[in-house]
Amino acid sequence: MSEPTHGSTVEQEEVVLKDTSDHDEIAIETTGPDGSVLLEVDHVTLRFGGVVALNDVNFQIRRGEILGLIGPNGAGKTTCFNAMTGVYTPTEGKIRFKGTEIAGTKPHKINQLGIARTFQNIRLFPEMSAMENVMVGCDARHKTSVPGALFRIYRQRPKEEELPDNGIRRAFAKVFGISRHTLEERAGRRRSMELLRFVGIADRAHELARNLPYGYQRRLEIARALATEPELICLDEPAAGFNPAEKEDLMGLIRRIRDLGHTVLVIEHDMKLVLGVTDRIVVLEFGQKIAEGTPDEVARNPKVIAAYLGEPDDAA
């Protein structure tokens, strides 16, 4: 499979950087699945006028686990994500991330703290390429200020592998250094490409997001969320609209995301799918938590069977 050859300078840099890329780079440091609490939803109630979207909901997400959040349509799953990521402020209750209260904090701030999400209805920058969409996520991690980026003020001595191939540019960079902004931009580009490869869509890195097939767009959203180096990644129905084979693939990807060291919260409608990939499951119905446990426990729970599965046979 060949990479797209658009012949831009971006592309050339890509090739150079790819050879030196360190594949461990996308791994983040965490303590692994040690069972300690990463996020806590503590008696959260959220009302929209007369609608009680969440009613005294309580659960914890443990470091390193894949936690499933399931329930029928309108159960409050997305609202729960929205409360955790700063879109809505709970009417009552607290949400703590690593022990710090985050309810009511602005979404970008929560992202900086280490929580990223994808959306039930895909949200990408349609007129940007796949790679640029991921670079936006990487940018959230950059240190250079806007004036610093504009005037390329801060220069630093590049490492050997960061030097340009071109002789004159190379000599110049050796003497005067390379601006921190340029180095960050290149690192972002390299990392974006790795993430696209990781989610399996690198073959169309340079295509506009809006022209990508639906499944690619879903994966691109995941890559962009990962680019912000989240400790916790929340996926809102990532397999919606997928056929069974694509769903199976996606579950594999979710496992690999966890193996990189991220904690994963996944909303999913397909009960069987969730049973196969999650460590624990929380079940919501009409805004209330009706069950919590291992996939086996949840699948056998009569309340869950009645509320969500309809037929006991579906639990198998």
Ligand SMILES: Nc1ncnc2c1ncn2[C@@H]1O[C@H](COP(=O)(O)OP(=O)(O)O)[C@@H](O)[C@H]1O
């Ligand atoms: N912004 C909103 N304004 C009013 N009601 C809302 C809003 N968002 C969600 N709701 C209501 O909250 C309930 C839970 O919705 P949601 O969290 O989207 O469910 P789920 O994701 O489980 O399908 C539904 O009754 C929905 O209509």
Ligand SMILES: [Mg+2]
């Ligand atoms: Mg939803």
